[in-house]
Amino acid sequence: MLSRRSFLSTAAAGFASAPAARLAAPLVLPAALLGQNAPSNRITVGVIGVGRQTVVVNLKQFFGMPEVQVVAVCDVDTWRLANAKKQVEEAYGQQTRSGTYRGCRTFADYRELLADKSIDAVMVSTPDHWHTPISIAAFRAGKDVSCEKPITRFIAQGRQLSDEAVKRKRVFRNDSEFRSLANFHRAAELVRNGRIGKIHTIRAGVPGMDVGCPPQAAMPVPPELDYARWQGPAPPAPYTEKRVHMPHSYDRGGWMRHKYYCDGMVTNWGAHLIDIAQWGNNSERTGPVEVEARGTFPPADSFWNVMIGFEAEYRFASGVRLFYKTGSPYVRFEGSEGWILAEYNKELQASSPAVLASKIREDETRFPLKSDKQDFIDAVKSRGATLEDGEVGHRTMSICHLANIAAHVGGKLNWDPVKERFTNSSAANAFVDKPILEPKLT
Template sequence: MNRRQFLQHSALAASAVPALGFPTLVPASVFGKNAPSNRVTVGLIGTGRQGYGQNLQGADLKAIVARIPGLLDLADVQVTAVCDVDSWRMDKAKTTIEAHYAKKAPNGTYKGCSTHRDFREVIARKDIDAVMISTPDFWHVPMGILAAKAKKPISCEKPLSMSVHQGRALVDALKKYGVVNRTDSEFRSIRPQNLAVELVRNGRIGTLQKIEIVFPSDPTPVPPQVDMPVPKELDYEMWLGPMPYVPYTDMRVHTPFDILKRPNWMRVDTYAQGMIANWGAHYFDMAQWANNSEYSGPIEIEGKGEFPKSLWNSMINFSVKYRYANGVEMTCQQTPTSKPSIRYTGSEGWILVEGYPGSISASNPALLGSKPSGDELDLSKTLWDKTDFVEAVKTGRKTLEPIEVGHRTISISQIGLIACQIGEKLTWNPEKELFTGNNAANALLTAPLARKEWIV
């Protein structure tokens, strides 16, 4: 039995594991000295700020935990391939990976991480068990669908898609091919964030009535930029992929030789959808979870926002209001000086989580020490995102945040953006994922890909 057969066999054996269970890994010794390795091999697609930083190496959040583990922190993971269109970033990731594993090797050396410019090479490799997609947002769906067709488990960065229809296509592909999947986001594992959800779901503030979200401010939009020569380390054609060709400028892509700076593409609406999507992928997820509507959505939306006439043209300074069928009202806003927070108000009190990773407060501080009892929701032992994904790959169980949930989350960002673009109150059918009686709004549910070869 080779390792992939072993993993598939393990998945079948563990198919009855509950979605929120935390199964014990079966030690290799059970199978004898010739047992296949329990280690999951991972290909990292995208080695920029998020891929190289948190996804590969983890992050220190000493206020709540020693660190958020990255892939290199997991003893049952081997990162065997990295892929990026920027060779400087890719080589930096390779060097970091090999140096990490060399420290654990008996002879102090390790040279087992390959590099790839084309993500399809990583997906096609038989010796890679799963892929971590950490690319710009517009690449998530094409890569995710091709991985699903190859039956490769995926963990995909948020925001998952550029449109509601794109996101649904990814969900359908993963279901069709039966692929383990996870929306890569750490918020569900951060205790102040999931404690608030736990308390709301367990009725500690009475009946939930209102959710108020504030997103952090954006930097000042940049004016139109002059065309620049493409850096020799960047395969710009491959970076553009499905999007129309435009001349290169680093303010459209990312700052060369700087892996820590937030990428510039996040503020260009061709490649991402701004702060309502970037932070919405976190806070709308928490709101949906607290409202027990993570596989559904609101029924009414209205909003307004500013659309800069510049290279950085993603919506800023917005205010959007949503209403759910159960009567819960959710608002979100961004101003030039705003800081992130989420506030849950119920019939008997409120809970507020401010900042990142988050400090929690409540109308009655005693609420924060309340413990679940009986069948109440207990999120105190929630696994971190990478650990949750790897254990799901090994057992076949459902992850804590499947792509379906991430799709529903980012759909809220997308329909809020559309409401601001249309300038009217819209009625939303979350089952059909369509607006009622508004063809102009429905036309915006699809984000066309200009280069047909990337439509999968």
């Protein structure tokens, strides 16, 4: 399985050394090397972070794409790294006549993977605190990036990420699959094409978080884990299982509940549902002008300390109001002529059957319906934009961060979506430029 780059370089070397008589003959290639499966078209991908999301979802999606080959995996946990290598080689082995394949490289340091010039693109599937630093490093190494959500820990980080992608002319995909879910996709198209009239209200929900976790004692670091590398840009802290993940497992990991590494559901699932709200509202490259939020937090001594539940209200310059809270995952659009409700894993609902039966004409706003990975790879090949590029992802995450900031600071906050600063709170602006690392005491 040759990569696009290795095929071209090998072919060029062969042509340069061939006799003149041989060069005069037509070049005959096997059929398997033609079309979308040709080595010259295949996109080589390196996967950074091979935890639960990677082995259950991301790798399997790439394996099903004939124009893609996963050529490298990277992780700071050697047990997970070895398993990922095995998964890749077994999957590609099934596609060979011999039934075996050896060729997936492994890296413990993402910088070494990024230095590999044979890799076209990377999938970043690490814990949240690593998403932006690795993505920006990948841009600078000439790689295109699909990054797991949430792509940022604070608002200014998102501006840096988006601008860097543009500056380096790199493809970026905020790796949320919700634009690929038929009911959410359909809802956005209907709303954008005026099937419920002028939008005035949007309601969105996400699941809540665990109540908390008692204080944890320091523990010996498992031999397979490079804990210093795992912590990376986060504040240094003693190792304990509930800070990272259980050894030799693919559990969701305690890091998702600790503010050093994540902000909880407000940003995690919020990256899905708020993105759909922005998409339908046609505000995906801007943001609200006002936010107010209230949050519920774990006890002061809880080891897991992200916000448990919240209610946030936003106002856009257009007058549209967005209500965002914990509960269940959904987006509801309300307009002057009806409503549309898209819920996770449920059929689309609307104020009338006529809304759902409406056809989107060729001359109206239409969006391609394809998987998030296909959207990314198509853009890598065409050098066009993905459905959720850096700016779209940044604006979605900004709304999530605004709720988190408002719940911590309190009061009604005025937001300038152009300057990306609060106009009435220096305390809130402090969190534009850095993550909220300490819990709010209840």
